[in-house]
Amino acid sequence: MDLLTITGIWISIFLTLAILSFLYDDNPIYKFAEHLFMGVGIGIGTIEIYYGVFQPKLLRPLLEEHRLLSLFPLLLLVLLFAKVTRKHQDWARIPIAFIVAAFAGVKLTGEANGRLVEQVRASMPDLQTLYETNGWWDWDNGGAGVISGLVLVLGLCACLLHFYFSTPHNKPMRAISRIGILTLMLSFGASFGFTVMGRISLAIGRAEALLGLDQPNSLIKLGSMEVHRMTATRWTTVGTMLLVILSIAWLKRRAANSAEAD
Amino acid sequence: MLDLLLRFQAMDRRWVFLGMAISIVVPMLLPFNLPFKVDGRVQDLYDRVEALEAGDAVYISADFDPGSRPELEPFFRTHLHHLFRKDVRVVMGTLWPTAPPLVKPILEEIAGEYDKEYGRDWTFLGYIDGRELAIKSLGQSVRKTYPLDDRGNKTADLPVMLGLDAIRDFDILTSVSAGFPGTQAYVLQIQGQYNLEMASACTAVSAPDYIPYYQSGQLFGLSGGMPGSAQYEKLVYADTPEENRPRLAATSGMNVLSVGHMYIIVLLFLGNLAFFLTRGGKED
Amino acid sequence: MKRTLPILITFVIGVIMVGEFFIPHWRYRALTGELLEWGIILTAGAFILGLVNLIQVHLPTVVERGTDWGYKAVLLVSLAVTLAMGFSNGKQRLDSGMEVSFSYKWIFDYVYVPLSATMFALLAFYIASAGFRAFRARNAEATLLLVAAALVMFASVPIGEGVPVIGEYLVALKDWTLDVPNNAARRAIFIGAALGAISTGLRVILGLERSHLGGD
Numbered sequence: 133m134d135l136l137t138i139t140g141i142w143i144s145i146f147l148t149l150a151i152l153s154f155l156y157d158d159n160p161i162y163k164f165a166e167h168l169f170m171g172v173g174i175g176i177g178t179i180e181i182y183y184g185v186f187q188p189k190l191l192r193p194l195l196e197e198h199r200l201l202s203l204f205p206l207l208l209l210v211l212l213f214a215k216v217t218r219k220h221q222d223w224a225r226i227p228i229a230f231i232v233a234a235f236a237g238v239k240l241t242g243e244a245n246g247r248l249v250e251q252v253r254a255s256m257p258d259l260q261t262l263y264e265t266n267g268w269w270d271w272d273n274g275g276a277g278v279i280s281g282l283v284l285v286l287g288l289c290a291c292l293l294h295f296y297f298s299t300p301h302n303k304p305m306r307a308i309s310r311i312g313i314l315t316l317m318l319s320f321g322a323s324f325g326f327t328v329m330g331r332i333s334l335a336i337g338r339a340e341a342l343l344g345l346d347q348p349n350s351l352i353k354l355g356s357m358e359v360h361r362m363t364a365t366r367w368t369t370v371g372t373m374l375l376v377i378l379s380i381a382w383l384k385r386r387a388a389n390s391a392e393a394d
Numbered sequence: 395m396l397d398l399l400l401r402f403q404a405m406d407r408r409w410v411f412l413g414m415a416i417s418i419v420v421p422m423l424l425p426f427n428l429p430f431k432v433d434g435r436v437q438d439l440y441d442r443v444e445a446l447e448a449g450d451a452v453y454i455s456a457d458f459d460p461g462s463r464p465e466l467e468p469f470f471r472t473h474l475h476h477l478f479r480k481d482v483r484v485v486m487g488t489l490w491p492t493a494p495p496l497v498k499p500i501l502e503e504i505a506g507e508y509d510k511e512y513g514r515d516w517t518f519l520g521y522i523d524g525r526e527l528a529i530k531s532l533g534q535s536v537r538k539t540y541p542l543d544d545r546g547n548k549t550a551d552l553p554v555m556l557g558l559d560a561i562r563d564f565d566i567l568t569s570v571s572a573g574f575p576g577t578q579a580y581v582l583q584i585q586g587q588y589n590l591e592m593a594s595a596c597t598a599v600s601a602p603d604y605i606p607y608y609q610s611g612q613l614f615g616l617s618g619g620m621p622g623s624a625q626y627e628k629l630v631y632a633d634t635p636e637e638n639r640p641r642l643a644a645t646s647g648m649n650v651l652s653v654g655h656m657y658i659i660v661l662l663f664l665g666n667l668a669f670f671l672t673r674g675g676k677e678d
Numbered sequence: 679m680k681r682t683l684p685i686l687i688t689f690v691i692g693v694i695m696v697g698e699f700f701i702p703h704w705r706y707r708a709l710t711g712e713l714l715e716w717g718i719i720l721t722a723g724a725f726i727l728g729l730v731n732l733i734q735v736h737l738p739t740v741v742e743r744g745t746d747w748g749y750k751a752v753l754l755v756s757l758a759v760t761l762a763m764g765f766s767n768g769k770q771r772l773d774s775g776m777e778v779s780f781s782y783k784w785i786f787d788y789v790y791v792p793l794s795a796t797m798f799a800l801l802a803f804y805i806a807s808a809g810f811r812a813f814r815a816r817n818a819e820a821t822l823l824l825v826a827a828a829l830v831m832f833a834s835v836p837i838g839e840g841v842p843v844i845g846e847y848l849v850a851l852k853d854w855t856l857d858v859p860n861n862a863a864r865r866a867i868f869i870g871a872a873l874g875a876i877s878t879g880l881r882v883i884l885g886l887e888r889s890h891l892g893g894d
Contacts, residue, residue, distance in 0.1 A: 134778065136778065136779065136780060136784070137778065140784060140787065140788030141788070143788050143789065143792075144787075144788045144789070144791065144792040145792070147789065147792045147793050147796070148792045148795075148796045151792075151793060151796035151797055151799075151800065152796060152799075152800070154800065155408065155411045155800065155803055156408060163746075163749050164749065164752055165793060166749075167749040167750070167752040167753040167756075168752055168753070168756050168789065168793065169790070169793035169794065169797065170753050171752065171753040171754065171755070171756030171757040171760065172756050172757070172760050172785060172786075172789050172790045172793070173492065173790060173793075173794070174729060174732065174757055175756065175757045175758075175759075175760025175761050175764065176491060176492055176495070176760060176764070176782075176786060176790060177491040177492065177725060178725070178726065178729055178761060178764075179760070179761065179764030179765070179771070179782065180491040180492075180494055180520075180521045181491060181521070181523055181722045181725055181726070182764075182765075183520065183521075183769070183771075184491070184494075184520050184521035184522055184523065184722075185521075185522065185523045185524075185718060185719060185722040186719070186722060188540070188541050188542045189541070189715060189718065189719055190719055192541075192542070201712065204716065205715070205716040205719040205720065208716065208719075208720055208723075209719060209720065209723045212720060212723050212724065212727060213723070213726075213727060213730070215727060216727070216730055216731070216734065222680050225680070225681070225683075225684040225891050225892070226683065226684055226687060227720050227723075228684070228890055228891070229684035229685070229687045229688045229691075229890070229891065230687055230688075230691055230716070230717065230720060231717060231720050231721060231724065232688060232882060232890045233687065233688040233689070233690075233691035233692040233695065233882070233883060234527055234691055234692075234695050234713065234714070234717040235525075235526060235527065235717075236688075236692050236695075236878075236879040236882040236883055237691065237692045237693070237694070237695025237696045237698070237879070237883065238526045238527060238530050238583060238695050238698070239526060239582075239875055239879055240696055240875065240876055240879030240880065240883075241696055241698070241699035241700075242526065242579075242582035242583045242699075243582060243871070243872040243875040243876060243879075244872060244876055245582070245586045245587065245699070246581050246582035246583070246585065246586050246612070246872075247582065247868040247869065247871065247872035247875075248868075248869060248872040248873065248876070249586075250586055250610050250612055251606060251610060251865045251868050251869060251872075252869065253610070254606070254609060254610030254611070254865075255865055271846075271847065271850050272850075273434075274434070274849075274850050274853030274854050274856075274857055275850055275851070275853065275854030275857070275858070276857070280854065280857070280858045283858050283859070283862070284858050284859075284861055284862045285862075286862075287858070287859055287862030287863065288862040288863075288865050288866050290862075291862060291863050291865075291866030291867075292866045292869065292870070294866075295866070295870055312866075313819055314818075314819065314822055315859045315862050315863050315866075316863045316866075317819045317820075317822040317823045317826070318822060318823075318826045318855055318859035318860065318863070319602065319826075319859055319860040319862075319863030319864060320823055320826075320863075321822065321823040321824065321825065321826025321827040321829075321830065321855075322602050322826050322827070322830045322855050322856055322859075322860045323599075323602050323860075324823065324826075324827040324830075325826070325827040325828070325829070325830025325831040325834065326598045326599060326601050326602055326618070326619065326830060326834075327598070327599050327805065328655065328658050328805055328809070328827070328831055329598040329619050329620070329621070329651065329655070329831065329834060329835075330465060330597050330598035330599040330619055331798075331801040331802040331804075331805045332418070332650075332651055332654040332655065332658075332802045333464045333465045333598065333619060333620040333647065333651065334461065334462070334464055334465070334795065334798045334799045334801065334802060335414070335418055335654075335799040335801075335802035335803070336418060336422075336464055336620070336647045336650050336651065336654070337463055337464030337647075337795055337799065338792075338795055338796050338799040339415075339418045339419055339422060339650075340422065340464075340643075340647075341792070341795070343419070343422055343423070345422060345646075346643070348641075403811075407807040407810075407811065410803075410806050410807045410810055411803040411806070411807065413806070414802060414803050414806045415803075418802075428836030428837060428839075428840050429836060429839075429840070430835075430836040430839055431839060431849065433853065459794060460790065460791040460792075460794040460795045461794045461795055461797065461798035462798070463791075463795060464795075492790070492794070494772055495771075495772055495782075495783060495786040495787075495790075496786075496791075498772045499772070499774055502774055503774075522718065523718055523721050523722040523725065524714070524717060524718030524721045524722070525721065527714050527717040527718050527721065528714075528718055530698065530710075530714055531711065531714040531715065531718065534707055534710070534711050534714070535711065538711060538715075539718075544769075544772070545769065546769050587699060602856065602860050602864065603864060605856055605857065605860060605861060605864070606861050606864045606865050606868065609857065609861055621834055621835070648835065648836055649836060651835050652835040652836050652837040652838075653837075654802070655831045655832065655834070655835050655837070655838075656832075656837060657806070658805075658806055658809055658831060659828050659831055659832060661806060661809055661810040662809050662810070662813055662824065662827075662828065664810075665809070665810045665811065665813065665814070666813075666814060666815050666824070669814045669815075670815075
C-alpha cells in the first residue's frame with residue numbers, strides 16, 4: 133500500500149474523529165473539519181455541474197455544433213449573473229421568473245396527478261375484494277382485511293377534517309378531529325421509529341470504517357512489516373483519538389490562558 | 395430509587411452519547427446473528443426484478459451520497475448484482491452532484507465481475523441538475539437529457555441504448571434515493587404520466603412517506619433503510635454459497651441496529667419512568 | 679416594465695409547462711423539451727451564483743483578517759484545491775485508479791466521504807439524547823406516539839421479530855401501523871399538500887404571487 137493511500141486513510145480517520153469531537157464540545161478542530169467539508173462539498177458540486185450540465189448542454193452545442201438556439205439560455209444565464217451587481221440586478225428577474233414558472237408548472241401537474249388523483253383513487257378500497265382476499269382481519273398479512281380498509285378511510289377523512297379550519301369546529305367535528313389527531317400521532321410515532329433506525333444506521337457505517345470492518349481484511353505492507361488492514365485501522369483510530377483529545381485539550385488551555393491574560 | 399432516577403434524568407447528555415457509542419461498537423466487535431423475515435414490499439421488488447429477461451433494460455437513478463451510504467449502498471450493490479446476473483441492460487444516471495464519484499466506481503466494479511462491457515451492457519450517464527425539470531426531461535427523452543454519457547460518448551450511439559429513448563422504453567425504473575430530488579419527484583413527475591413500473595430503495599426516514607405510493611401501486615416495490623437492504627440481500631443471495639457472496643453490509647448491520655434500538659427504547663422507558671414518578675401531585 | 683415583463687414570462691412559461699402534461703403532440707413536446715433544457719441550465723447557473731456569492735462574502739473577511747478568518751480561509755483554499763483538481767483531471771476524474779495519486783477522486787474518497795458520512799452519523803447521538811431528555815408521555819397523544827415509536831423500533835429489528843410467541847404478532851401490528859394509520863395520515867397530508875401546491879402554483883403562474891420578483 134503506497135504512502136498516499138496510507139495518508140488518505142489516516143486523514144479520513146482524523147476527519148471522522150474531528151467531527152465526532154463535537155459530541156464532547158464545540159472546538160477548533162471540529163470547526164476546521166466543518167469548513168473543510170463546506171469547501172470541498174461546494175467544489176465537488178461545481179465540478180459535477182460543469183461536466184454534467186454546462187459542458188454537454190451549453191458549451192458543446194454552442195462551440196462545436198454552433199447551435200444558435202443555445203444562445204437564449206446563455207443570455208438568460210448572463211442576466212442571472214447580473215444579480216451580483218447592484219446596478220443591474222433587476223435584470224435577474226427575467227431568468228428567475230423563467231425558473232419559478234417552469235417549476236410551478238411542472239409541480240402543479242405533478243402534485244395534482246401523483247398526490248391528489250392517485251392517492252384519492254387508492255383511498256377508496258374495494259371492500260368486496262378485500263373480504264375475498266383477507267377476510268375481516270388477516271394476521272398473516274399484517275392485519276389486512278375489511279376492518280383495516282374501513283379504518284384507513286375513516287382515519288383519512290378524520291385527518292382531513294382535522295385540518296379544515298374554514299369554519300369553527302362544533303362538537304361532532306371536535307370528536308372527529310380527535311380521531312384525526314390520534315391517527316396522526318400513530319403516523320408520527322412510526323416516523324420517529326424509522327428516523328431512529330435511519331440515524332443509527334448512519335452511525336453504524338462510520339463505526340465500521342473506524343474499526344476497519346468496511347474493507348477486506350487483507351495483509352498490507354507498512355515499510356518492512358506486514359499487518360492485517362483491520363488491525364492497522366484500529367491502531368490508527370486509537371492513536372488518532374488520543375491525538376485529537378490532546379489537541380483539543382491544548383487548544384482549550386491556550387484559549388483559556390489568553391482569555392486570562394486579557 | 396427515585397433519587398437515582400432523578401439524577402439519571404438530569405445527567406450530562408455526553409453520557410448518553412457514550413452509551414450510544416458503546417451500543418454500536420460492542421455488537422460489532424462481538425457479532426451475533428439473528429434471523430429476520432422479508433416483508434411484502436421488498437419481496438414484490440425482488441419478484442419483479444427476478445421476472446426480467448435477458449436484454450431487458452433498467453434505468454437506475456442513483457441519488458445518494460456518502461451520508462446515506464450505510465442504508466443505500468448495500469441495496470445498490472445487490473441490485474446491480476441482481477440485474478447483471480439476469481443479463482439486463484443497465485443505464486444509470488443521478489440527480490445528486492456528490493453521487494457520481496460514489497456510484498460510478500461501484501457500477502464499474504460489479505459490471506467487471508460479470509464481464510459486462512461498457513457501452514454494450516451498461517453505461518453511466520452522469521449527473522444532471524434541474525431536479526423536477528430534469529426528471530420531466532428524462533420522461534420525454536433520456537438521450538436529449540444526457541446527450542453525452544459520463545465518458546463523453548454520444549448517448550444515442552451507444553449499443554446499450556438501442557431502442558431506448560423516452561423513459562417509458564425502459565422495463566423498470568429503480569430510484570435509489572436518499573431524499574430530494576429522488577423517488578417522490580419521479581413518482582409525481584413521470585411515473586403517473588408515463589405509467590412506469592417503478593421501484594424505490596430509500597432511507598428509513600423516507601420509508602413511511604413512500605408507503606402510500608406503494609399501496610396505491612405507483613411503486614411496485616419499496617426497500618426502506620438498512621432493514622430493507624438486508625432483506626433484499628437475503629433474497630438475492632439465497633441460492634449463492636456463502637464463500638461466493640460479497641460482503642453483506644446491511645445484513646451484518648442488522649444486529650448492531652437491534653442493540654441500538656434496544657438502547658433507545660430503554661432510554662425512552664427510563665426517561666418516562668423518572669418523569670412519571672416525579673410527577674406526583676403536580677398538575678400538567 | 680421591470681415587473682410586467684417577468685410576470686408575463688411567468689405566465690407564458692407556466693402555462694406551457696402545465697400543458698406538457700396534457701399535450702403529447704411531438705411539436706409541443708419539442709417546445710417544452712427545449713424550455714426544460716433552458717431551465718436545467720439556469721438551475722445549474724443558480725448554483726454557480728451561490729458560489730460567487732460565497733466567495734464575495736468570505737474573501738473580504740480573509741483579506742481583512744476579520745472574525746474566524748482562519749476557518750474561512752480553510753473553506754476557500756479547500757474549494758480552490760478541489761476545483762483545480764477537478765478541472766485538471768477533467769473527464770478522467772472519476773476513473774478507477776485515479777485515487778492512487780493526489781486527485782479529485784482522492785479528495786472525494788479520503789476527505790469528503792468521511793466528513794459527509796460523519797456529519798450525518800452525529801444525528802444518531804442527538805436523537806438518543808433528544809429522545810431521553812424531551813420525549814415524555816405527558817398526555818394521551820404523546821403516549822400513543824411513544825408507543826407507536828417503540829413498537830416500530832422493536833418490531834423492525836431481528837430482536838423484536840425473534841421474541842417467542844408474541845414476536846410475529848408484534849411484526850404484524852407494526853406492519854398494520856405502517857399500512858393503515860400511517861397510510862391514512864400521510865395521504866391526508868399529501869392531499870392537503872397537493873391542494874396547497876396547486877393553489878400556490880396557480881397563484882404564481884397567474885401573477886398573484888410575486889415574492890420571487892423581489893421588491894421595487
